[in-house]
Amino acid sequence: MNPEALHSGLIETLSLTLVITSVAAVEMRRLKFSIAAYLCQALLIVGLLLSFASVNKALYWWAATALLTKVILTPWFLFRAIRGVDDHELKPVIGFGPSVVIVALLMISFFRLTHGRFALLAPSGMAQLGVFRTNLAVASTVFALGLYAVLTRRDAVKAVIGLCLLENGVHLSLVSLAPGLSETALFGVASEVVVTVFLLLYVIGGVRQVFGSTDTFRLRELRF
């Protein structure tokens, strides 16, 4: 196998493994395992960015930022949020069996849709190369799985994990769609996610203190 094919193969393998970590983060019922799956995904993203960096040198900076924000800070905040409390996720709206089926359908449909209609999202020539095409399809799948988790999970901490996946999906798409993004913009986008997670977990800490639970179904005081 020539080095280029090997490189493409490596990128595609990493991309597809990302989807598996997303499913694990969504479906694991123990929050610490779910966070661990997210951490694995973050490491894979750093690996993926380093692989792409051979094509686009600016991605080395992006990889370093992702290492700090996604691999170190975000999981640290999440683990701190569940420290000393029962880490079993509150029963979600959709049970395990149907949820796995929905997740599988989402994966297949979003991956196929983006892979098939990539020109709609990626008008540039570079983004239409095979590896970037796979990357974009994986990005949209991770985004969809994150959105699914946010919408169907009643545990606020799990919803934050879903939000992190959603953001990972968008950030992955930047590799294909916005390779020339300046370092300042990349840093701004990445650091904002960390601050969002920190603030959300801080407010969730208050919710746990005042409501005695992180069950979003109990947040009904302001219902219309």
Place this chain on the structure above:
Amino acid sequence: MPGEALTQTSVLPAAVFLLPVLAGVVLISATRASRVLQQWISVLTMVTVTGLGAWMARQILRGFVLTTWNQELRVDALSALMVVIIGGIGLLASIYSLRYIEERTGKNLVASRTHTFYGLLMWFLGTMLWGCVTNNVIMLYVAIEATTLTSGLLVAFYWDRRALEAGYKYLMLLTIGITFALFGCVLLYAGAAATNKLDGASALLISDIRRVTQFIPGGTAAVTIAFLIIGFGTKAGIAPFHPWLPDAHAEAPAPISVLLSGVMIKMSLYALARTVSPFYPAWPQVTIFIVALGTFTMLLGIILALTQNDLKRLLAYSSVSQMGYVLAGVGLGTYLGCYGGLYHLVNHALAKSLLFMCVGAVMYATGARRISELGGLKHQMPITSACYFLGALALAGFPPLNGFWSKLTIYLALARAGLWWAAGIAILASILTAVVMVRAGYRVFWGNGPSVDAPSPSFKEVPAGMFVPMMILAAICVLLGVYPQAPYPLLHRAAAVLATLGR
């Protein structure tokens, strides 16, 4: 239409947002500084920011566009208009908060948290100003998300059940919504870069992207517009993406409600108009969709307001409705529509800030905010009562108040574009607004209290520090009604920036 503006390098665009950000750093760090010092730092910062905004507006009116940092920051008439509004309303909200925040949070809490309140307030204003002066499409997203992050803890400031619920929903829903905007901004950049008419760096600049949007492929343009509308529309409170708005605007402290309803949602609509309007010449059908969304928003918002018993929620739903007018105006893409939309953006900022201050004054004096628990306050709170009715009538578009002229301009623009159905819905929503606002005011200030037999408690008018900002806003509403041409020079240039479909 104004001629081609001359570009001038200036430190003003950077200074106008860095100043409150730095003041915020000082305030957050100054845990041992006295409360009075913290408050005056914030007021003086906003006085300076308002002065800088006025100075920038003067430069713009002399035919300049101000830029700095390799065009990363750029202030044209539209940005200057937004800076003046944010600076002015921010200053009045800061003054209003001096007495309000002490009374509403209790002495012990104030001692430990005023520095956080004023620090976050400065950051909130600073990030809004940053969003208005940035010319980088990705940093526009970053700035708008930053406004959510800086205001999230302000929404949850009281840290009770209701505030925490509102804070959680606010942070969660707006972050999800704005992620769509990031996707939209990235696609806008990718689409512009793929036209091969811009180099890498300039494809990030909104002022350059405007020149090449017609070359972006149709499918990409459609997906981009959809993501931008969902993303920025969520933050602007456009229906059906508005559910976060009544909770957050109602549960935040009154000075923050003033900023959320008065300026923050406008700033998001500004971002929407900036990024979507360049597509109109190539995709005029988008304007019909946006006008339809605007009319749906104005009608749904006011219908939901009709059923409210909580004064702050009522005002929040009315903000949803009024944003529909602004969206319908600027969404038309014509000069008249953009002029009316931007004029209403200014007028709504003034009237809604005034109304939230009046409701804050009622809460300050009585501790209640449900209409059914209030009544007969006109003798005890005459200034608040007069200011409320002025704001309510201005909002409803009664002549000769300011809201009348902006709404009339929007009706005319819709009719001129042949969208009579939209003009009809806009007029109907205005009538409903008058009913909702006057009925609520009548019951609170003129009606009987909850128990006619019980002796009336002795409430009194709020302190001068609170009613003076209210009187200033009420006076501006009257002045702009009697002299509607006053903001014309700046509005004319700002409308010309957005009007991509001619007159």
